[in-house]
Amino acid sequence: MTHGTLRLGTRASDLARTQAGTVADALAGVGVNCELVPMTSDGDVTRASLASLGGTGVFAARLRTALLAEECDLVVHSYKDLPTAPHPGLEVVASPVREDHRDALCGRDGLALAELPAGARVGTGSPRRAAQLRTVRPDLEVVDIRGNVGTRLAFVSSGELDAVVLAAAGLRRLGLDEVITETLDWPTAPGQGVLAVEIRSSQDAPLRDALAQIHDGGTWACAQAERSVLATLEAGCAAPVAAHASISDGVGTPGPRLTVRALAYRPGGGEVLEASAEVEPAEAVTAGADVARRLLADGAADWIHD
Numbered sequence: 001m002t003h004g005t006l007r008l009g010t011r012a013s014d015l016a017r018t019q020a021g022t023v024a025d026a027l028a029g030v031g032v033n034c035e036l037v038p039m040t041s042d043g044d045v046t047r048a049s050l051a052s053l054g055g056t057g058v059f060a061a062r063l064r065t066a067l068l069a070e071e072c073d074l075v076v077h078s079y080k081d082l083p084t085a086p087h088p089g090l091e092v093v094a095s096p097v098r099e100d101h102r103d104a105l106c107g108r109d110g111l112a113l114a115e116l117p118a119g120a121r122v123g124t125g126s127p128r129r130a131a132q133l134r135t136v137r138p139d140l141e142v143v144d145i146r147g148n149v150g151t152r153l154a155f156v157s158s159g160e161l162d163a164v165v166l167a168a169a170g171l172r173r174l175g176l177d178e179v180i181t182e183t184l185d186w187p188t189a190p191g192q193g194v195l196a197v198e199i200r201s202s203q204d205a206p207l208r209d210a211l212a213q214i215h216d217g218g219t220w221a222c223a224q225a226e227r228s229v230l231a232t233l234e235a236g237c238a239a240p241v242a243a244h245a246s247i248s249d250g251v252g253t254p255g256p257r258l259t260v261r262a263l264a265y266r267p268g269g270g271e272v273l274e275a276s277a278e279v280e281p282a283e284a285v286t287a288g289a290d291v292a293r294r295l296l297a298d299g300a301a302d303w304i305h306d
């Protein structure tokens with residue numbers, strides 16, 4: 001690397017900065033110093049719906065523009081928020097070890113999902129979480145919310161909502177574990193809890209070598225399987241789709257196995273399609289595409305694309 005200190009581009013939210021900070025710390029551990037370059041995107045400054053801003057790629061787009069313009073040397077995304085189409089001139093090259101992939105219920109008065117009274121108001125901005133809530137608890141009122149983690153939690157502390165559902169990863173990274181009243185065991189969004197480090201395709205071997213040292217191959221294989229589901233479904237991160245992969249340790253067996261499970265939910269809840277596969281980790285992408293095609297063959301497209 002020609003530069004002493006690398007410029008690491010991040011969205012400006014507390015969570016994004018914390019995520020970027022974990023990458024900066026990991027790089028420092030392998031002898032590479034970074035300074036954070038926080039950037040505000042349209043998605044951060046408006047209350048308009050994500051769809052009206054041109055979809056879920058708005059957060060990533062700002063960082064990618066800055067990376068291509070050489071305003072920074074690398075950027076950190078939540079893999080969950082990154083569109084599946086590759087971006088010309090850029091490459092996602094590394095993911096550190098995955099944080100908790102699960103969803104978390106943050107309820108008032110310590111309440112778990114089954115303990116919420118009938119008619120309780122539960123906030124989420126995710127069509128997947130809304131469909132899952134409606135399936136498990138059709139008697140609840142699901143309320144569409146937006147905003148960063150602090151804004152969402154404030155709906156509960158203010159009494160406006162009885163609970164919100166958030167990614168456990170974000171809460172844990174922010175040190176907010178104590179607001180979690182239940183970790184939910186339903187399947188989650190492709191890439192949830194995984195960070196994606198992106199650089200320019202033209203960048204040099206020393207940077208790539210440093211990133212290889214903070215990379216986790218198992219996390220990567222799982223994320224690629226999950227994203228392959230999304231790509232094959234031609235779904236965005238706002239689709240009512242869950243995909244989760246995990247890897248067995250391989251101890252006492254011929255080698256590790258990757259299991260990928262994909263689900264599509266009827267947006268109103270109550271109906272779900274499911275497919276899964278178990279393969280060698282090297283077959284992650286093929287397995288993800290395979291389970292997605294089985295969902296499509298079973299009629300998932302109507303739920304995903306409306």
Ligand SMILES: NCc1[nH]cc(CCC(=O)O)c1CC(=O)O
Nearest residue numbers: 078080166167169170192193194
């Ligand atoms: N779509 C917003 C978003 N993107 C990534 C995370 C959390 C961290 C992660 O999943 O890696 C969140 C917040 C949430 O879903 O509660």
